Amino acid sequence: MTTTVPTPPATPLPPLRGADWLLAHDPRLRLLAAGLFALVVVSLNQLSSSGAALALALGLTVAARLDARALARRLLALTGFLLIMLLTLPFTTPGTSWFTLGSLSASTAGRDLALLILCKATAVMLTLTILVGTLDPLAFAQALGRLGVPHRLTQLLLLTIRQIHLIDAESIRLRQALRARAFVPRTDWQTWRTYGWLIGMLLVRSFARAERLLEAMRCRGFRGRFYRLDTPTWRTADSLAALGWLLLLGGLLWFDQHADVQALGAML
Amino acid sequence: MAHIPEGVLSAPVLSAGALITTALLTVALRRLDDVALPRAAVLASALFVASLISVPLGPTSVHLLLNGLMGLLLGWTAVPAIVVALALQAAFFGFGGPLVLGVNALNLALPALMCAGGVRLVRPYLRPAHWPIVGFSAGVLGVMLTGVLVAATLAASGEPFRPAAQVLLLTYPPLALVEGLITATIIGFLQRVAPDMLALGQMRHD
Secondary structure, eight states: OOSOOOOOSSOSSOOOOOOHHHHTSOHHHHHHHHHHHHHHHHHOOOHHHHHHHHHHHHHHHHHHTOOHHHHHHHHHHHHHHHHHHHHHHHHHSOSSEEEEETTEEEEHHHHHHHHHHHHHHHHHHHHHHHHTTTSOHHHHHHHHHHTTOOHHHHHHHHHHHHHHHHHHHHHHHHHHHHHHTTOOOOSSHHHHHHHHHHHHHHHHHHHHHHHHHHHHHHHTTOSSOOOOOOOOOOOHHHHHHHHHHHHHHHHHHHHHHHOOHHHHHHHO | OOOOOTTSSOHHHHHHHHHHHHHHHHHHHHHOOTTHHHHHHHHHHHHHHHTTSEEEETTEEEEOOOHHHHHHHHGGGHHHHHHHHHHHHHHHHOOSOTTTHHHHHHHHHHHHHHHHHHHHHHGGGOOGGGHHHHHHHHHHHHHHHHHHHHHHHHHHTOGGGHHHHHHHHHTHHHHHHHHHHHHHHHHHHHHHHOGGGGGHHHHTTO
16 A cells, blocks of 8 residues: 555546655554544644644645645635634624724634634644545545444445546536537526536436446445455554654643643733 | 534534434445445435536535435435545545534435435325426425534534524525525436436335
């Protein structure tokens, strides 16, 4: 699993390219590390420790040398939700006044809560993208299976990943055909009806595809199990990385317990 | 905005979501046999790809949720299909996260199951002309119930989140209308081209 799997250029599930040191680690380690990080970060209570978690995630981002544009697109996915939080929370949380806007009064507690959420959400998203988003989707599914996810769910995940590639190609073809007939999507009934037919056609074709897939699986003697083709090797480097990660997370938790609120106030 | 990011919801909401989703998933996976597996995977992928299409709506554009349609076409299988889609979106698109996966999946899967159950109830009285209306209702209900559930999970996480939940709820009706119209067209299309597909979601119930 240490070699990178070549993927076709246009896919709806593009794994990001990461630094070599990252790709060398076992997929299971990367999944566990991302999950554990999320668990620790979500349980943090202080703004200072959440900021430290974000700094850790940013450091990891720099070290992983990800494509900046792909990363920006992921960050954009967060903005809508976080913007609503940032705009409402200062005004809805009771506490000492930060500033007033007409009859509305913003509290420092609300500001801190909004910043806390911002730090946590961004930190978890970044580490998830770095550690898991750089995996090949099929390796992701296999690793989940090895970590104890029910095999029926893993099979569905594996088949779905494969079919997404095929059906996306179909969808691109159909939309190209629409464009060739001068179709421009607008906010009107014509557009919605056309998209309805497009999705209907995708469903009909995928239904026929499912019959072929079932026959192909029967031909290969499918009885509830696939052969696992991956041969993951947990190496000493993985154990060392796991130990280092646990120490960092322990440090975060310790910092969260002992963070000096007064010193933080002075810093802000 | 049906995906709640990590770090927002409180621990009790997160654990309750994860617990209920796991329970629903266990029931759904038990109903999914070897023969139904490829069909579930292919339809799940088709709906995943369809939700990537951005539909223009005034000055912005929206992505369809299609969970109502999933309920109609897949029945119980909509639950694992939604979990799989959300896991992929969390890992490869940056939507949601590992701990909120349970809540996010529940917010989409519960409306899907309700649409599946609803159509099962009215099915004996349905005439062919009624199917597009069923599609429209499933589209609208799927989106609006998801909006209500997202707002409810947010509001349950703390008093300060209530106004944000209300703001969020306001963003759903336009999407619900578009999704209703598109789902009605999809169902009308399937009825003419592949009527067998409309019977699919029902088989797993009987």
